[in-house]
Amino acid sequence: MTKKILLGLTLMLILLVPTTVLSAHAQTTNPGPTPPADGDKFNYNAGGSTFVYPLMDKWRVEYNQLYSGIKLNYQPVGSGAGIKLFTAKKVDFAGTDAPLQSSDIKKAPQGTLTIPESMGAIVMTYNLPGVQKNGLLLTGDVIAKIYLGQIIYWHDDAIVSLQTDPSIAQALKDDKNKIILVHRSDGSGTTFAFTDYLSKVNSDWAGRVGHATSVPWPAGMGGPGNAGVANIVKKVSESLGYVELGYAVHNKMVSKTGNGAGVTGSGQISMPYAYIQNADGNAFVQPTVLNVEAAAAQGISSLPTADGVWSNVSINNQPGPNTYPIVSFTYLLVDPNLDQIKGESQQKAQDLVHMLYWMVTDGQQYATKLSYAPLPGTLQDLDMTGLSEIKYDGTQIWAYP
Incomplete structure (x- = not known):
């Protein structure tokens, strides 16, 4: 409860700061998780949302250019299939534009993290x-x-x-x-x-x-x-x-x-x-990146924490003269206890956290050209707080802030 209250106060303060300043702040005041070492070679399997696929595929390519040993296989099979793969623990993470509903939450790993990583029309x-x-x-x-x-x-x-x-x-x-x-x-x-x-x-x-x-x-x-x-x-x-x-x-x-x-x-x-x-x-x-951002600005002040319940989250039909009305977040679903995933190791889990961190920070630079709205600093902060909850064999992988 204390953590959620503190996060809420943090988000209120963040809303008072321009997004461009916050995005830079979120990426520079904390060094982030430890990046993959030169010799690390891991393959990650993920799947789900087709909504985010063009951006996810761009991330796959750009991250591999930075860390040649890290390869991501993301299958755009739809959010419904992605949720099923995630609950069955058959992927390292899943992509979905639909937040977990009550029936999904019962099947999903306890404390599942919902990480918004893009927004689109x-x-x-x-x-x-x-x-x-x-x-x-x-x-x-x-x-x-x-x-x-x-x-x-x-x-x-x-x-x-x-x-x-x-x-x-x-x-x-x-x-x-x-x-x-x-x-x-x-x-x-x-x-x-x-x-x-x-x-x-x-x-x-x-x-x-x-x-x-x-x-x-x-x-x-x-x-x-x-x-x-x-x-x-x-x-x-x-x-x-x-x-x-x-x-x-x-x-x-x-x-x-x-x-x-x-x-x-x-x-x-x-x-x-x-x-x-x-x-x-x-x-x-008109559906544009700026008009998607207008929708998000109206709807992000009352979001739950990453480990909270997102079932009723919607940024559709928000007020405002330039607000495009049909807008969605798309999310990463992440098991907070990565040792529960078959084939995971301490180092592989650590590198996964870094890759997810990169997607919601530096990776946002590729969003606009692909017609997605980059995450505002408010959401980056929420995401990084969520990613800091990930553990391997009971040990926290990365601390934030």
Whole structure:
């Protein structure tokens, strides 16, 4: 209890300091865990979230360049599968965008650490031959009604009436096709966050479907992983799906001319995404790193400690004129007693703690280019406090602060 009170006071003080100052402070005032020695050679297995995979894969490469003997094998199998691998102690750590729920906590190692390591936007990406640019305007209520199967055509007035760009409005009016819906087919933290948002903005959705890593979808087709959903939307004309921002920004699709029959390809474009109405109801907000940071700034003051219960943590639909409303943390799940993991040793455990520390500190420099928001100092401090709880055979690996 004393530790949690002190952490709470620390977080309050941190919120008063600019993020850029804190990030530097968090990385320089404590030397961090001991880095891998030159002769260390360890392979780490992890898996889970596809949301974080582009960033995790970048971390894998960059960390190996620093410490050539350390290799990470991260499998983007979805948050649901990642949680199962973690609870079965088949991985060194897991990635998930869905915090452990009560049923998961009962199965997980006692004192499991939840370490936020990135933040990102979930975007509505579409493949409309008549609308090949970003900026289709949608509200949360309209998105929910589309996924409930209550709005089935692109020319529905509920969609058309939202548009302020005359060219988009006209293209929608001319489009007589049904919306081809795409959702995740696997247990997904992206789905958890997306359906949490829909539950907040539409009472019908909350009552009929709710939010979870897997839900009984009223409509649409499924694809595995963020990459699977993005791939379907890229290929299927008239489709709409939800993916992490980076999957839309960094994927390319064939641009089209015309509409309906006789559509022809004419080059490559990034997958377009919608601007979503903010929680205040007075603006449509573009999904950008800065607007994700705005959401996090509103929601991080009351977070639990790393060894606490994160089941109800959500930064969706936060207030603010520039706050993008569909946002998720993604987390590392770490066993605080690494000697319980098969194949672990004292040195391997020590090197793992350093790698995780690097991800939430120096590794954050790679976030923005991949369309993730870097962790503010508040979260870095929370993470490092959590990592300092990791032990091997009862002995603390690293002390912080």
